Structures are given as structure tokens and as C-alpha cells.
Amino acid sequence: MRKVVIVDDEKWIRRGIIQSIPWERYNLVLAGEAGDGQEAYELVMALQPDLLFMDMRMPEVDGKALLALLHQAAPDLLKVVVSGYSDFEYTKEAIRHKAFDYLLKPVKKEELAAVLDKAVAELDRRDAEREAPAEGGREALLHRLLFQEETAEQPLPAAWLPSGGSSTVQLAVLAGQPDVYRDAFDHRALAAPVLEALQRSRPFLFGGRWEAGITSAPGPSREIVVMVTGERLIPEHLLKLGQQLQTALKQAAGVSFSLGASSILMAVGSREMSGAIRSAYAEGKQALKQKRLLEQGVIRTAGKDPGCPSPVYPQELEDAFLLALQLGSRTAAASNFERLFAAFSGESASVEHMQRSAAMLLHAIEKQLQTGGIGLEEACGKPVLAYAxxxxxxxxxxxxxxxxxxxxxxxxxxxxxxxxxxxxxxxxKVVREVQKLVEAHYDQPLTLHQIAAGYFMNTDYLSRLFKKMTGHNFVDYLTDYRISKSKELMKHSAYKNYEIAQKVGYEDYRYFSQIFKKKTGLTIGQYRLAVQRSEERML
Structure with missing residues (x-):
């Protein structure tokens, strides 16, 4: 049976998850519980569970720190984040440290069941790959070498090593993706025709002394990954191999592919070669992401093809789109989104820039939805991590x-x-809190943009709400409050004028003097004289 550990600093939440899991149905067993990140880390190291449910907000070692620790110490552990805080920072950490899935509190049974189905399917897939026979299992072995840490020291097939007793090998990796996304796509079906095409090319490349393996990356990206090994790999031949690979992929899949090619690396022995394979894959994948969006059927080479300069993210266009979205205007939202998306997906934009910008927009929408008490999952059917x-x-x-x-x-x-x-x-409620913020911190630099960001709200939207509720725009409201406080200080203290200016938030005394006269109709000297005469009359 597969082992499960549940981590949350609130016992009643742990109990709720435990009671909601149909343990026998999924062939799972509760291996342990932990109330904080440190205890959880020690438990994982001792028990080596298959699946972990973990909170993000915990004392001592919190969820972000625990994810970072487990990413290194237990890379194959399936980590499901369970949190009531679905904001950008936590989700970003979950993505960066490869959380398997993300659930929001309170956890719904049907959502928990969906995650369990997905987790068990992944564990079954891993077991099937581990149990694949050594002969004829080159694809599975390459997959494990690339994506599973425990195979780092596994002996490599003799066919991947040079003949003549040499332990030194050159290798390179080509990573490919279709130029047009296809929802239903069987990447495994491409292996046979691609290997057949590569075999036909054997006599004409690298002096005929080379081998190749093919697999596909796990997860939703499913890049096609081809590794080439030989005693002496020639860059020009690697490029020709990539072109032949593209032809074979297009014939088999009916769609063009672009490739990212690693540099040619040298390794000595099995252990070093395993690390070199991973390094080459990382280079090829990154090179592929540098492809311009309008390019199709291209080969990008690591270190040779300069990446596209990343345009500045169009924040003003995002603000306009989010305002239209918050106001519920379909026409304005559609037109503003059109301009926003065009700004970060133009001719010069790379795949990487487009994906990063789209993810930023996704999280901005999530934050804005939260101001209304909901999130992307409630609005669109899936959690933000799934859309990312x-x-x-x-x-x-x-x-x-x-x-x-x-x-x-x-x-x-x-x-x-x-x-x-x-x-x-x-x-x-936010406007009332902003008013209290002004009253408490009027002597500090305050901007509505800064405040809106703290509440995950669009600045223009908050400005409209503030004006609607108070009858004043934010700057006028803040200025009026500061001037009223300065009047109090002039009446009841011996502070000098420049000291009063500083105490109500104005470092520039001359600017404060101008604002004071504009708001009161009097200079500071005239006002203080009038106050003095009034007090003398009262005596």
C-alpha cells in the first residue's frame, strides 16, 4: 500500500482530510501526521511516503520552506498544497518547487477525489516505468535518467557508450514541441516512426558512429526529447539531424515542430553522463523557449541563437483591462484584453516572454477575483495552478x-x-479602512496605487469607490486631512513652520506653504497671526 502523510498546524483540518479520503479504494494508508514544517520534514525523511498533503501557513518551518527542502530531499514525493491563501506568492512557490496539485480550504470531497485519482494514476505510471524490462526499455530508461533522481547512478546501456573500451562520450539533446498546440496528442506514438527515420540517417551523420534515444517529458508540456551520443558529434551534423527529426515528426503528427538544441557536452562514465544528459535537456528546453512566436519549424541552438529581448510588461494596459473586468463590462474587457495580449505576444516576443506575461495576467485576475470573495476555481472551474x-x-x-x-x-x-x-x-469596507489608514499614517508617503496593491484591487476602481463614498478623490482627502492636522499643531504647539510641514507629511516646506494657502486662503503667517489674535480676544 502507498503511504500518505498529512501536514497542517490545525488538528481539525488534518482530521477532516483523513476522514474524507477513501483509503481502501485507493490502496492508501495513513503513515503519519505533522503539525508544522519541521516535524513534517523529519517524518518524510523517516517514512519515505508516496503522497503528502501540506498546509502553507505553519509555525517554525512554513509551507514555502518545506517545499524547498522537499524539492531537494524528496523530489519524487507527490506534494499537494492545501491552503486558504491562493495568492500569487504561494502559488508561485508551489509551481517553482513542483507541487503536484493545489487544493483550497475548505477542501471539497469531489475535488479531493479528483486529486487522488490524478495522484494514483501518476504513481501507477511511475511503477510501470520502473518495472519495464531492461531490454527494449531504452525510452523508459532515458525518461528516468532525465526526470527521476534515483536513477542517477544506474548503469547505462552499452549501446550509448563508445566502443573500444573508452569511457568518454559526447552527447547532445534536442527538445521539440509542435508549433500549434493540440489538446489531444499522443506523443508516445511518435517514438517508432522517429527512431525509424533516425536509423535511416545513421550512415550519413557523425561517421555512422552514434546512437539515439527518444522520450517525452512528463506533465502537460510533453516535449519530445531526443538524446544523441557518440565518440565525436559534429555541430553541423546535429543540425542536419534536427532537420530530419522535424521532417519525421511532421509526417507522423501532421503538424510542424520547432526544436531547441543543446550544446555538445562531454561526459566520462555513467554517473557523469547522467548529469550531462539533464544539463543538455535543460539547455535544449531553454533554447526552445527563446523561439519567436511567429517562427515555425525552426531550430534554436543553445548559446548560438540570441534570445529575443523581452518587452516591458504593459502594466497600464493590464490596469485598464482589470478595471473593465471588475466593472463587468464585456465589451471593454474584450477590447482591452485584445490590446494587452497583443502587447506581450507581438512579432518580437519569445515563447518564454509570452508564457511569463500570460501567467502574470492570470495571477492578477485571481487577486482581483479575491476582492469579491472568490477565486479562479469558483469562477472558472479549475484552481490557478491548473491554468498556469x-x-x-x-x-x-x-x-x-x-x-x-x-x-x-x-x-x-x-x-x-x-x-x-x-x-x-x-x-x-476597504474605503473605510483607507480612511483609517490616512488618519493613522498621514505623516507618511501615501499613494492610492500603493494602497490598492495591498488590497489586490485595481487602482482606478478603488479611486472610483473612494470618490463615490467620500465625495472626494484620494489626493484631496489626504491633503485636507493633513492641512487640518497642521492647523491643530499651529494652535497648540510651538513648532516652527518647517517642523509642522514635516510632521504632516511634507518634506518640502515651500510646497506645503503653497498647498496651505490654496486650501485655507491664507499664508501660514497670516493664519498663525489670526489664531494669536483670536486667543488674545478670548483672554
């Missing part, structure tokens, strides 16, 4: 744009309409 994975496996702009236009934006607009009263009440 969908973006990461799409290398063409059209499929990413379609994901937003067909699923994410309609869901967010529908939620804005259905939760309008809730969002308005939340907005009124």
Missing part, C-alpha cells in the same frame, strides 16, 4: 489567447456580475 500549467504547455499565442477568451475571462465576468453586491460591500 495549461499556459506553460502552450507555445503558440493563439492557444493561450483562446484559453483566456473562452474560459478565464467569461468566468471572471460572470462572477463579477453574480457577486456584484458582495464586491461592493467589500469595496465599502
Amino acid at each position: 500549467e495549461m499556459i506553460s504547455c502552450r507555445s503558440d499565442a493563439a492557444s493561450v489567447k483562446a484559453l483566456f477568451e473562452s474560459v478565464i475571462i467569461p468566468g471572471a465576468l460572470a462572477s463579477a456580475a453574480s457577486t456584484g453586491s458582495l464586491g461592493e460591500k467589500h469595496g465599502e
